[in-house]
Amino acid sequence: MQIYKVGGAVRDRLLGKPVTDIDWVVVGASTEEMLAQGYRPVGADFPVFLHPKSGEEYALARTERKSGRGYGGFTFHASPEVTLEEDLIRRDLTINAMAEDDQQNLTDPYHGQRDLEDRILRHVSPAFAEDPLRVLRVARFAARYAGLGFTVAPETMELMRQLSESGELEALTAERSWKEISRAMMEDQPQVFIEVLRQCAALKVLMPEVDALFGVPQPEIHHPEIDSGIHTLSVLEQSALHKQPLTVRWACLLHDLGKGLTPKEEWPRHIAHEHKGLKLIKAVNERFKAPKDCQELALLVGQYHTHGHRALELKASTLLELLQSFDVYRRPQRFEEFIAACEMDARGRKGLEQRSYPQADYLRGAAKAAREVAVQPLLEKGFKGPELGEALKRERLRALKAYKENA
Known part of the structure; x- marks a missing residue:
């Protein structure tokens, strides 16, 4: 029986990054041996056990093969005969398919360390294409490590494209998709997640409403970047640079969906895009079963972000309606997140990233004035x-x- 540290813990140590989660693989052991040593089994699907003292998860080395559609369509085989190399080959990327023993001796049969040094995200084996969730995972890793210069290997991007066009992505559950999407939104460069999904044709399957924004022009006087899709990526980038929470980042991604519905003959203007976009925002929210706070803020930002930009011009009655819509008296934080999303929208424009946004303090002052009216x-x-x-x-x-x- 041999125990190895595998996956992200090895990858992040070699990158010089903090190691948070540790995955352990046990080679040469049976379920009976694990139980005899006091390990506690968890779940019925995988041979995974909790350590009797630390509570950390230890998985028996296993192989897997495709048996159906989607993320869950696999059968697993775990036995003492399964080797470490056989366990590692079923993993997604070479940089996640390394292991080390308690002396930090590295086992790297698929050249993950070389790909770390070359800053490449590369699939381990053709079996990569059996799991559609890996399209989202690779895009998420691209968002996480873009700042270090990582890119997706061309042959891996091609496999992701094949997966996207196969219909397999549609078999993903809302819960699994949202888990990857929400984690990607909180990475250092979430816009890269969307870019990679678009490059491999997954975006038009998962979020056709966002994909439809690319190639749609806006008035250059307000949007020097012109393209609505590029603007959305820039707004998302600003939200990460300013350390915004998930609710704000999600709203930033969806705020302009209505522009994808504007007829070409009306370009580059987008009259009433705020209202038109609400049904699209609602559709995306429901497709991924986004948490209630993310859903609510995305809809409110979609409907009222131009009110935010025009705050200084709004009549007092319109200001009051805006404040009432957000229930600023009982939910002040939601209005603060709306202001943040509006500011990210204003900064997500080519050459205007450092612009001031006096509307923010003006809106905060208006909310304070309304809240201070005594009952x-x-x-x-x-x-x-x-x-x-x-x-x-x-x-x-x-x-x-x-x-x-x-x-």
Whole structure:
């Protein structure tokens, strides 16, 4: 029985990056031996066990073969006869198919260390094409390591393209897809994730609404980059540079989907794209079963981001409607995330990345003015029920008019 550290822990140590999760593989052992040593089994699908003291996961070396469609369409074989090399060859990328023993002696049968040095993301074997989830995983690794100069090997990109065109991506569950997408959104360069998906034709399968933005022009006076798809990538890039949370990054990706519906004869203008895009944003949200907070913010940003840009020009009544839509009195954080998404949108334009965004503080001030209207004096005047709501609205409108005059 031999135990090896495998996968990401080995890769990140060789890259000089912090090692967070450690995967262990056990070679030459049976389920009975693991149980006899106090390891606790987890799950019915894989021969995986929890260490009796550390609680870390230890998996028996196994082989796998395709038995159906999608991520779950595999049968596994684990036995003491399965070698370390056989276990490693079923992995996705060469840089994830290395192992080391407790003396840090490296086992690298598929040249992962060389690919690390050459900054290449390369598949281990043709079996890569049996798992459609790997298209998203490779794109996510590309987003993570783009800053180090990593690129996808041409032959791996070709396999990803074949997978994208095979219909296999459609067999992925919403949960598995969202897990990869949400992790990719939080990488250092999430725009690279979208770029790689587009290069291998996966984007038009997974998110045709985003793919449709590429090649759609916008007025150059507002968008020096012109292309709506390039703009979306730039907004996503800005959201990562400014360390925005997942909710904001997701909203940034989807905020302009309505521009993909504009008839060509109306280009480069996109009248009412905010409203037109809502059904598309909703479709993407539902397709991946995005968390409720991500869904809500994406829809609100899609509908109101131009209000954010025009904040200083808005009438007090329009400002009040905007604040009410976000329920700033009970959910101030959601409005703060809306402001952040608007600022990322404003900065995601060629040559304007460093522009100031005075609308942010103006909107915060407006929300503060509305929130500071006290309810107690209205209660003391005898207002209650719907009448109280109307009276509160009038006082908030008055406060916003005063705020506008003094801003």
